[in-house]
Amino acid sequence: MHMRQQIIQIHPKDNVWAALQDVPAGTAINGVTAVRDVAAKHKLTKEFIPKNGPVIMYGVLVGLANEDLPAGELVTTRNIRHASGSFSVKEERHTEWERPDVSRWAQRTFMGYHRSDGRVGTGNYWVIIPMVFCENRNVQTLHKVLVNELGYTQANPYETMLRQLLHSTAPEQPLPAQSRRFANIDGIKLLSHTLGCGGTKDDARTLCGLLAGYITHPNVAGATVLSLGCQNAQLEMLQEEIEKRVPGFDRPVICLEQQKIGSEKDLMEQALQRTFEGLAKANEQQRAPAPLSKLIIGMECGGSDGFSGISANPAVGRVADIVVALGGSVILSEFPELCGVEQELSDRCVDTTLAARYTQLMREYAARAEAVGSGFDSNPSAGNIRDGLITDAIKSAGAAKKGGSSPVTDVIDYPGRVSKPGLALLCTPGSDVESTTAEVGAGANIVLFTTGLGTPTGNPVTPVLKLSTNTRLATKMQDIIDLDTGPIISGEASIDEVAARIMDLVIDTAGGQYTAKAQVLEQDDFIPWKRGVSL
Template sequence: MSGILTLDDRDDVAILTAPTEIAGKRVATGHKIARHAIAPGAPVRKFGQLIGYASAPIAAGDHVHVHNLSFGDHASTALAGEDLAHAEAAIPRLPACEFQGFHRADGSVGTRNMIALIATVNCSATVIRRAAEEIRASGILDRYDKVDDVVALSHGTGCGMASEGPGWENLQRTLWGHATHPNVGAAVFVGLGCEIMQIARMKAMFGAEEKTRFHGLTIQDNGGTRATIARIVAEVRALLPEVNRIERSPAPVSALTVALQCGGSDGLSGITANPALGLASDMIVGLGGGVILSETPEIYGAEDLLLRRARNDVVAAALRERLKWWEEYTRLNGGSMDNNPSPGNKAGGLTTILEKSLGAVAKAGSTPLEDVLAYGQKVRRRGLSFMDTPGFDPVSATGQIAGGAQIVVFTTGRGSAFGSKPAPTIKLATNDDLMRRMADDMDLGCGDILGGPVSLRDKGRQILDLILATASGQRTRSELLGLGDNEFLPWQIGAVM
């Protein structure tokens, strides 16, 4: 049969590279067909790895999907670091290159220069949004060409929560991570005044001393909603000249951290855009930079690919502990780790979480896993880090940005309207059809890898070049569309009280 792709000689399935009629039914690109007969209960492999078990007899050439393939237990057999030597050899040696960034006093380098209005609690969400709208509508930002935007980062928590524990710690790290982000020239914290998430406590916890960069006020102390909006606007007007003084100047790629994301995935995600992004990730690591893989539920079943290249036993144990926590967390909440893929993922050809995870991990390339981070925790080491986050894209990206990522790269096969601030999002389309349908949303197409003149390595270099251009100020599609104001979504854990 023409129009099929076999990814590994060990595979039981092949991938359709064009829509095909099977048993009188049109089956879309990215779906799977059996390479040979498969008995009920037998394991089924793709990428040379287990993706599930046959739930019914499968004949050669049959469509393999939810009607005859099911999720099942998988056993981790990886030894920590057993492939570390190969992972170290995968770090490319590349000539140095630079981007034009904003150098901060703490040594970090921004790809954007924004003023962040940060709500400490849901009660102050409206005042910061109204203030940001008023500032933008006034036209004053036009006078300050080095200031990219005033962004309002609001959320739905900050009170009615425990004052200690994982949920509180997540929010603390997230708020402080955005206030101190390299892409933020100044931050204004705004609270109600009586909430759990106190500004003074957060500053004391993180040791804030830079008075010109961090500011705080509360609605209760400023006379209510209208008075506080006026105060925020006045504060921003006073900050603009100072924030505008900075100029872009050359910075090494070692100063760059890139967040790796995927959403609305399809059967081609793990074949085109994700592995191409993985090669770009390897190049960034080779240039001394950092990349962050996340979405713990979406590496489930593919964790061995990371454990085998863990830098040491401590890193491997931290990843195993997070996966065990998620198994218990989903069980207690009546869920399952196979709650994913979503209906859209399944329509695109993905059948089980094991299959989806194998494609998702491809974004991380082949270099050593250097660290495992808590949600929103600052990146501690160059190279590949893994951050524990949910699979929900806005929550995951919010944590990665809090950790210091100055750019987000987001692959999608079904389509996405995602954007982020203060770190811009680059979106990669896995297939040509999506690139045509959502041209205004996609920054780069990766469908030309399939049977086309472009190799995975060539596409990886294109992605790297696009990352550096974006880091130097080139606007992404999501920025041009004004996306990112509603995607700040900290991970909430724990009881609402």
């Protein structure tokens, strides 16, 4: 790619180009004249496409023309509509892939927290969890007391700003940060939610599965769980889900039920005393070297733009291949954003049983969405469309690049857990916070999050590294972007070069040498996916 390149044809079969910079009307490109102004990130036809003819991008069907489109025409929501190809389970497998050269990282390690189940954490957090929303006030109070009194409160620049406004124009000196009581506990995190009762029994079981995923997560040192007692999501159900994920689980889990204990005062006194004792025990764990095969990387995107599938997502996909080649695990989720690439992913499954499971989950999800009048074609957001992702298939084809090219070794329904090395497909919504929450519940100890428009999303227990698709965003929102992949668009760096930078950042983050911007901002987003109805 050259510095002044205006357009790119992503796949040899494509009949549209993506604009890498603004293309004014009348500009001649490869023998084609732009019919009208085409803003960077948007698409223009490279040849005549007849009415109802296929629009091809990334080598797959991404839409159908609503009218005859001359060569050089701007592609819009008016002149094309969403369409994607059919898919089925085929006997022939396409699991061949070009393994990347990983010699640069073959001997590298990261400093992690080793757990008895063989997994390794990139952090060491204590989590406080309500079994039902009725306990949210109690867990919030418990969390506030522990964070404030044990030295986990971060200095808030806005408090200093307000003091200046209230008292004088001279800045006041911020109070010195309180030292942490437990040096090896990275944080005390709250996982409050609005579920646990009122939904179906399946909802309760699913919530318990997700919470068990967090309690048994390699980044979690221990947990305090408060239950009211009468809700659908019972403590016994949670304990079953914990045992299912990690038989003989040995990290401390403090479970207290308010209706058995009695007063709120008695409940809180027990919670404080036992949590303090658990923290003291968990503080004995220290970081030690771990091989990169212990990495479990969640691949996520949010606030995507027309450059996502050209810069950040392919670079993250290359990282996925590196991690798999090193023996680690990768999670590709957001099933509504795999629409149009189902056949490719099905063919990449290591056997037809996995392929059948994947296609079944996709079909069931699509059917549920259509049953409520909102198919996958409704997925692109206003921001996506404004920045060049005008059909779900265009968005999906670019989003799927995050998974790299390695074979699919597992297909997991929510809220399941990663248990094998290689690339796993995890059924989640396209909503970035719900999907990130699910990826971490499945075991991701690092999340790579690509964004073209900017989003501050994070997670309570797993570092979420934000990768911008373009340099303008990285410059404008420096407080949330960890690494810029924009040099791929400008031609200043190749996908391989940027992928190497991301991989080095992943290792530094996993070992505690780098703190993700979302962690600095305390962006502790946690939203369970509620599939069922409320009763």
